[in-house]
Every structure is written in structure tokens, then in C-alpha cells.
Amino acid sequence: MSNKHHEWESQWREAFDGAEEPPASHVWKNIESNLAIQESGKYRRGFLFYRAIAATLLLLIAGLSWYILTHPEEADTSRLGDESGSTLQNESTVNEATNPPDELTLSDDLIREGQNDSSLRVAGPSPAKQTETPVTASSKGSQAIQNQPALAYQEPGNRSETRMANASPGKLTAGEPPGIARSTSRISKQGTAEDSTSKSPVYDSYGRPTVVAGNQTAKPEADHIARVTAQGAASPPWELPASLTDTEKLYRVPQPLVVSDKKDKQTRPSFFAGLALAPSYFDPQFQATGGPNFNMLNSDGPSSTPTFLNYQENGSRPTPLPSNVGIDNTPELSFTYGLDVGMRLSDHWVLESGIDYNRFSTTAETRWAVADVASGNRYAYVAANSNTLSADLSPSLITSTPINNAYEFIAVPMKVGYSLTVSKLRFTVSSGVAANFFLGNVISDAAQQLADYKLFSSDDNSPYNPWYLSGILSGGVNYNILGNYFLSLTPSYAFALTELTREESTIRSQPRSLGVSLGFQYQF
Amino acid sequence: MQEDDTLVAGCIKGDRTMQRALYQKYAARMMVVCLRYCRCQEDAEDILQESFVKVFNHIEQFRQESTLAYWIKRIVINTALNYHRKNVYLYPHLDIDEMHTLGEEDPSLANYHFQELLSLLQTLPQGCRVVFNLYAIEGYKHREIAKALGISEGTSKSQYARARALIKEMITRKGEVKHG
Numbered sequence: 228m229s230n231k232h233h234e235w236e237s238q239w240r241e242a243f244d245g246a247e248e249p250p251a252s253h254v255w256k257n258i259e260s261n262l263a264i265q266e267s268g269k270y271r272r273g274f275l276f277y278r279a280i281a282a283t284l285l286l287l288i289a290g291l292s293w294y295i296l297t298h299p300e301e302a303d304t305s306r307l308g309d310e311s312g313s314t315l316q317n318e319s320t321v322n323e324a325t326n327p328p329d330e331l332t333l334s335d336d337l338i339r340e341g342q343n344d345s346s347l348r349v350a351g352p353s354p355a356k357q358t359e360t361p362v363t364a365s366s367k368g369s370q371a372i373q374n375q376p377a378l379a380y381q382e383p384g385n386r387s388e389t390r391m392a393n394a395s396p397g398k399l400t401a402g403e404p405p406g407i408a409r410s411t412s413r414i415s416k417q418g419t420a421e422d423s424t425s426k427s428p429v430y431d432s433y434g435r436p437t438v439v440a441g442n443q444t445a446k447p448e449a450d451h452i453a454r455v456t457a458q459g460a461a462s463p464p465w466e467l468p469a470s471l472t473d474t475e476k477l478y479r480v481p482q483p484l485v486v487s488d489k490k491d492k493q494t495r496p497s498f499f500a501g502l503a504l505a506p507s508y509f510d511p512q513f514q515a516t517g518g519p520n521f522n523m524l525n526s527d528g529p530s531s532t533p534t535f536l537n538y539q540e541n542g543s544r545p546t547p548l549p550s551n552v553g554i555d556n557t558p559e560l561s562f563t564y565g566l567d568v569g570m571r572l573s574d575h576w577v578l579e580s581g582i583d584y585n586r587f588s589t590t591a592e593t594r595w596a597v598a599d600v601a602s603g604n605r606y607a608y609v610a611a612n613s614n615t616l617s618a619d620l621s622p623s624l625i626t627s628t629p630i631n632n633a634y635e636f637i638a639v640p641m642k643v644g645y646s647l648t649v650s651k652l653r654f655t656v657s658s659g660v661a662a663n664f665f666l667g668n669v670i671s672d673a674a675q676q677l678a679d680y681k682l683f684s685s686d687d688n689s690p691y692n693p694w695y696l697s698g699i700l701s702g703g704v705n706y707n708i709l710g711n712y713f714l715s716l717t718p719s720y721a722f723a724l725t726e727l728t729r730e731e732s733t734i735r736s737q738p739r740s741l742g743v744s745l746g747f748q749y750q751f
Numbered sequence: 752m753q754e755d756d757t758l759v760a761g762c763i764k765g766d767r768t769m770q771r772a773l774y775q776k777y778a779a780r781m782m783v784v785c786l787r788y789c790r791c792q793e794d795a796e797d798i799l800q801e802s803f804v805k806v807f808n809h810i811e812q813f814r815q816e817s818t819l820a821y822w823i824k825r826i827v828i829n830t831a832l833n834y835h836r837k838n839v840y841l842y843p844h845l846d847i848d849e850m851h852t853l854g855e856e857d858p859s860l861a862n863y864h865f866q867e868l869l870s871l872l873q874t875l876p877q878g879c880r881v882v883f884n885l886y887a888i889e890g891y892k893h894r895e896i897a898k899a900l901g902i903s904e905g906t907s908k909s910q911y912a913r914a915r916a917l918i919k920e921m922i923t924r925k926g927e928v929k930h931g
Contacts, residue, residue, distance in 0.1 A: 235857035236887040239868070243888060246865040247779035248786060254796050255774055259767070261804045266765070551812075594833060623901035626833055 279741055283718045287656060287702040294649045497571045499750040501715065505563040507742025509587030509634065511727065513554035514735045515610065553609030554734055556589035556632060563638075563742055571750075577644045579657060585636040587740065596625045596677055604678035607670055610734050612680055614688035629673040635666035640699055651707040658701070661721065664694045690732035696724040697738070705748060713748040755819040762810040770807055777820060778803070781827045783865070787884050788831035790873050798834050802827040828889065832899065835877055857915070858922040871921055879914035886911050 567581035595608035597616055606616065607630045644657025668682040668691065684691040703717025723737035758776070761769025781802065785795035805826050813822050860868065872880055885896045886907075893907040900907070 235860075236890075238860040239887045240890070242860055242863065242865050242868050243783060243787070245780075246783045248782045248866075248869075249779045250782045250796055250799055251792075254778070254800050255771065257800050258774065258803050258807075259771075261800070262767075262770070262807060265804075265808070624829070624832060624899060625901075 279718075280720060283702060283720075286718075287654070290654050290704065291647065294647055294654065298649065497750060499569050499571070499713075499748050501567045501713070501746050501748030503563075503565040503567055503715065503717070503744040503746030505565065505583075505719075505742040505744035507561050507563050507585075507587070507740050508558040509561050509585070509589065509738060509740040510558045511556050511589065511632075511634065511736045511738045512723075513556060513610070515551040515554060516733050516735055551610060552595055552613070553591040553593040553607070553611065553630060556591045559588040559590055559631075561585070561587040561740075563744070565744065565746070567746065567748070575645050575647065577646055577655065577657070579640070579642040579644060579659070581640060583636075583638040583640065583661075585634070585638055585663070585740075587634040587636070589632045589634070590673070591630050591632060592627050593630055594624055594627050596623060596628070598623070605676075606680045607672055607677050609670060611668065611690055612670060612682050614690065614733070615682060615686045616680075628677070630677075631669075631671045631673055633669040633671070635668075637664045637666060638662065638697075639664075642699055642701065644701075653705040653707070653713075654702075655705065655717075656702040657699075659699050660724065661697050661699055662694055663697055663727075665691050665727065690728045690734055690736075692725075692727060692729055695727045695738075697721045698724050701744075703744070711750045713750065715744065715746040715748055717744040717746070718742070719744060759810060759813060759819065762807055773806075774803055777823050780820070781823060783869070784824060784827050785831060786869050787872055787888065788828070788835070788881060790877070790880075794834070798827065798831050801834075802830040805830065828885075832881065835881060858919055860922075863922075871918060874921065875914050875917055879910050879917065882907055882910040883914035883918075887915075 563583050563585045565581055565583035567579060569577055569579040569581075571577050591609065593607050593609050596605050597608050598605045606612070607628060608616065609630065611632075638661045640659055640661035642657040642659030644655045646653050646655040648654075665684050667684075669679055670682065671677075671679040682689060682691065684693040699719055699721050701717050701719030703715060703719075705713040705715045707713050718741075720739070720741050722739045727736040727738055728734055758769055758773040762773055778799065782795060782799055785798045785802075786792070789795040789798060802823070806823055809826075813819065863871075872883070875883065881900070882896060885891045885899075886893065891899075893904050893911070896902075897904040897907045
């Protein structure tokens with residue numbers, strides 16, 4: 228009887244063997260339109276992603292360009308550098324005044340030689356501007372100088388000339404180190420001591436001539452070292468000691484210290500901390516590592532081994548459960564909650580870190596489910612949990628079911644940033660790395676007909692690594708709302724540097740995410 | 752008609768011309784497969800459309816372990832099964848008494864065109880039709896059919912027996928009408 232049944236079934240197969248029925252023409256049109264929609268969707272997703280990146284970069288470039296155009300002199304580093312240098316030079320001047328180095332001391336021979344010459348000339352490199360102007364007589368200390376014939380000071384710069392006019396020796400001008408005043412008195416003492424008996428010029432410890440007229444001792448201005456030229460009868464040039472040919476020391480013009488509270492704060496490292504909430508999009512970028520095709524109906528025909536239908540016969544779970552089931556994830560709106568800390572290393576450089584809790588959501592689809600008879604639960608069956616579900620559970624076909632994937636991470640970023648401040652706005656561009664610690668993946672049915680499945684890195688055969696490394700690029704703006712309080716807006720892009728999934732897993736994942744952080748900072 | 756290799760290569764690149772050529776080569780045969788699993792033309796066209804979209808989206812997964820026609824046919828059958836999946840738990844069970852009434856002699860199909868057999872299949876209840884197609888025409892075992900459909904092996908057997916009984920009855924009745 229069974230043979231007859233088989234013959235009858237063979238007749239059925241033969242009856243339909245080669246049978247054809249042309250479909251309606253609109254079927255191909257529908258197929259074509261579906262394909263076009265899918266292709267445009269792929270391009271749109273990719274375009275949207277890169278468009279967001281481009282928009283962020285344009286915003287940063289526009290902000291920087293506007294800042295540079297409106298504040299071309301903001302980077303007053305040259306002046307600050309000069310002042311700093313001058314400040315440093317002031318300090319060294321102070322040190323030299325208290326402990327003058329030996330090289331600045333004139334040898335006795337030279338002093339004796341100069342004493343016999345009524346005119347003096349200091350030979351040295353010419354300044355850029357040579358203006359021979361008589362010394363103004365506005366200060367007391369310059370009274371003696373005024374009486375000197377044919378003696379002019381050549382100032383290396385206008386500032387020093389003004390300062391010379393306004394400063395009074397022996398008095399401390401604003402910001403002058405006390406040492407200078409001390410050096411002045413020493414100079415005058417020296418001058419007095421040297422000059423008590425003769426009309427010849429006397430040099431202070433820096434080699435500056437103390438101008439002498441009669442028995443008076445001119446007290447040189449304390450806040451500058453000027454190049455002195457002599458007019459009058461030609462005289463053989465002096466042979467200066469090597470120390471005095473040092474142009475830096477000759478033209479060194481001590482600047483009064485400019486104390487600026489603002490700059491003081493910026494140069495001093497400061498700390499800040501804040502909280503942030505970032506709406507973001509996360510793409511796990513799953514890829515199947517490759518495996519056998521979907522094989523419910525085996526290519527060699529039914530009953531051939533192995534198929535996943537008859538896996539119980541061969542004793543092992545067959546791999547052709549497709550490795551790409553549910554790996555096409557669509558990013559959904561997700562959120563990151565962060566605690567940020569940082570340190571401003573200088574005016575522009577900043578170091579940032581913190582800790583972020585990421586809860587990312589994506590959606591996918593599957594046509595497979597497994598039923599656990601013991602618990603009575605049915606779970607969505609996807610490539611991610613295919614190896615963690617019990618091998619005794621047999622997958623079964625279901626209608627295409629949308630599933631939600633929730634990924635949880637704890638991220639610890641470390642970034643270096645460069646910032647520019649414009650009034651109350653601070654623009655920052657930063658980059659760095661982050662360690663992302665995987666907490667878990669919850670696979671749930673959108674229609675809630677299937678039970679939630681939770682996947683951890685510690686599960687047997689879990690595809691996930693406990694952590695992965697990612698690179699970060701971000702750029703944003705902080706707005707000083709009040710005092711030390713700032714609002715921040717920081718778009719950022721993170722991309723995986725290492726795999727989220729294990730090497731032996733059937734799927735690979737190198738996630739990336741894009742978010743815009745809205746936060747609040749306090750600068751200490 | 753172009754060779755399958757050329758068609759597959761073109762479809763992988765997304766060449767619409769090649770996709771259309773592949774569709775034109777196999778659509779008519781697959782339409783018959785769809786009609787076997789469906790009750791009406793509209794459902795069959797929907798399944799055919801969805802199947803070919805899947806074919807083009809996953810054409811790169813075809814690894815030439817079978818013929819292209821067989822690979823496409825598998826996709827069509829799976830699509831048809833998913834299409835009717837919601838009815839899987841509604842398959843009526845065959846009464847034991849009904850099973851005993853089945854005769855041992857199966858009517859010959861020699862005088863029937865495939866389109867007549869198609870219309871005959873389309874009159875069967877949904878569950879019976881699917882199981883009959885998988886067992887009698889595709890050649891799968893009841894165990895495999897049960898796993899694929901999420902039913903028991905007994906249900907698969909009973910559905911097939913019911914289908915066979917109904918077919919026999921309809922063919923017999925039609926034969927009586929034909930021959931007076």
C-alpha cells in the first residue's frame with residue numbers, strides 16, 4: 228500500500244514538474260518599487276549619519292572662523308610672552324642685584340682706564356631706532372643728568388623712555404621687585420663711593436655708567452638699562468668686558484609687572500565637573516562571520532543530513548540556523564547619562580574624563596522563536612543569543628517579528644581638548660578614547676508575545692566581550708551663565724577601536740554612536 | 752535566457768536589468784508554487800512579490816550548493832509558510848473515525864492538467880493544503896514538516912490524511928460527473 232501511496236505522490240510531483248503560470252505585470256513593478264525604497268533607505272541612513280558629522284564640523288569651523296576674524300589679537304601670547312620674559316628677567320635682575328654675578332663686575336683695570344677719560348662712549352650693537360633725545364628732567368633723580376653736557380640716552384624702546392621719564396629712582400614703581408630699589412641704592416652708593424674724588428664716570432654693578440657732573444653723583448634711573456652714547460671729543464672706543472657685549476643684558480628693559488587676575492586664573496590649572504544627558508544613536512554594526520546558508524529545506528532535498536530540522540538525529544545543534552538572523556539593527560533614540568570631570572591645563576588645553584551610563588536601543592527582526600517547555604516561555608531567536616539558548620530548544624518559524632535590543636554600557640572616557648574663549652562662550656574640540664564595559668543586552672518582543680531574553684558577557688557561549696575600546700571625537704560650546712556655572716552643548720562621535728564581540732563568535736560588532744550632550748558644569 | 756551565474760553576479764551588483772531577467776526566468780514557475788500554497792491569485796502574487804524581494808536582498812548568500820531554481824523555490828516556500836503562519840495553531844485535527852473511512856485505492860491523476868489539480872488544492876483547508884504540498888509534492892517527512900510548522904508529527908500526519916481523503920473524494924466525484 229505504501230508503494231501505491233508513493234506512486235500517487237509521484238504523480239503529483241510529475242504533474243507540477245515544469246508547470247508555469249505567468250504572474251500579473253504589476254508584480255514586477257511592486258518588486259521594483261520595493262527594491263528602490265530599500266535602496267533609498269540605506270542611502271538615507273548613511274547620508275543622515277554623515278550629514279550629521281558634516282554639520283557638526285561645519286558648526287565648529289564656523290565658530291572658530293568667526294572668533295578668529297573678530298578677535299585677531301586675542302592670542303596676545305607675544306605680549307604675554309614678552310611680559311613673562313620681562314618678568315623673568317626682572318626676577319633675574321633682582322637676583323643679580325642681591326647677588327651680582329662675577330661677570331658683571333668691571334675689572335679694576337677698565338675702571339681705572341675709564342677714569343682718565345672725560346668722555347665716554349659705549350660701543351655695542353646699534354638699536355633699531357636711534358633717537359638721541361635729551362633726558363627729561365621730570366624726576367628728581369635726573370637733575371644731575373640734565374646738567375651733563377653732550378650726554379644722551381638712547382632708549383631701545385618708547386616704553387622705557389616714558390618709564391624713565393616718570394619713574395623716580397629709589398622709589399618702587401608699581402610692580403617693581405624690591406630688588407631693583409635695593410640695587411638703585413647700591414648703585415648710588417657705589418656711584419658715590421667711586422665718584423667722590425674724580426670726574427670720571429663710574430659704573431654700577433651692571434656696568435651702567437653713573438653720570439657724573441662736578442662733584443655730584445647722578446643717580447641713574449632704576450628701571451632701565453640704557454645705551455649711553457657720548458658726544459663731544461672723539462675718544463678711543465672702550466673695550467668692554469665680554470659681559471657687556473651681551474646684547475640681551477644691554478637692552479634688557481625691565482617691565483613693571485602687570486598683574487591680571489584673569490590671566491592668573493587661566494594659567495593656573497583649574498578643575499571642573501558637570502552632569503550631562505545625551506540623546507544619541509547607537510549602531511552595533513553586526514556582521515555575520517559567515518556560515519552555512521539557511522537550510523530548513525536542505526539543498527540536497529529533504530531528509531538529507533544535516534538540517535536543523537533533524538538535528539536531533541545527528542546529536543548536535545546544526546549551524547545553519549542563519550548567522551545573520553536579526554543582525555540588521557536599526558538605531559533608535561537612546562540616552563547617555565554622564566558625570567564629567569576635567570582639568571584645565573592652560574588657557575587652551577583641557578583634560579576631560581568622567582563616567583557615563585549608556586542605554587542604547589535598536590530594533591531588528593526575526594522569524595524564529597524557541598519555546599522552553601520547562602518554563603513555558605518563548606524567546607526570540609537571533610544570531611546574538613543563538614549559542615546561549617539551550618541546545619534542546621528547537622527553533623520554529625514565526626511571522627516576521629520586530630524585536631527591541633537594549634544594550635547597557637558603562638563608559639569611562641579620557642579626552643584631551645583645545646578650547647578658545649570668546650566672551651562668555653568657550654569653544655572646545657577634543658578627542659580621546661573610552662573604555663566601554665558591557666553590562667548586558669536585553670532582547671524583547673515589541674508586541675510582547677515573546678519573553679524577554681537577557682544576554683550577558685559572562686553567559687556560556689556569549690558572543691560579547693566584557694569591554695571594548697572606542698575612539699571619541701567631540702566638539703562643543705560652553706556658555707557661562709553665571710559666575711562659575713556653565714551650560715554645555717557637545718556633539719560627539721564614538722567609533723569602536725576593538726570588537727564588542729568575541730573572536731570565536733558567529734557575529735562581529737564594531738559599534739559606533741553619535742550623540743549630542745546637554746550638560747551643566749561648574750568650574751572650581 | 753542568460754546563464755544563472757551571470758544573472759547572480761549581476762543581481763549582486765544591484766543591476767536592475769539582471770534582476771528583471773532573473774525574475775522573468777523563474778517567476779512563472781514560482782507562481783505555480785505560490786498558487787499551490789494559496790487559496791487565491793492575490794495571495795499567491797503577494798507571496799511571489801515578497802519572495803523575489805528576499806531573493807534580490809539575499810542573492811549574495813547563494814553559494815551554489817544547489818541550483819538557483821531550487822534555492823529560489825525554498826525561499827518561496829518559506830515565505831508562503833510565514834504568510835500563513837498565524838493559522839498554524841488553528842489546524843483542525845482529524846477524527847479517528849474519519850481516518851478509517853479512507854480507502855486504499857488512490858485515484859489516478861493522469862487525466863488531469865496541473866491547473867485542475869491547482870484548483871483542487873486550493874479548495875483544501877489551509878492546514879491540509881500546506882501539509883499536503885510539503886509531503887506529497889516537496890517530499891518532506893512528517894517529522895520535518897512538524898518541526899518547520901511548529902506542530903506535532905501526529906497533526907502533520909492527520910492533516911495529510913485528511914487532505915488525501917478530500918482529494919480522493921473530489922476526484923471521484925468529478926470522475927463520476929465526467930463519465931456520467
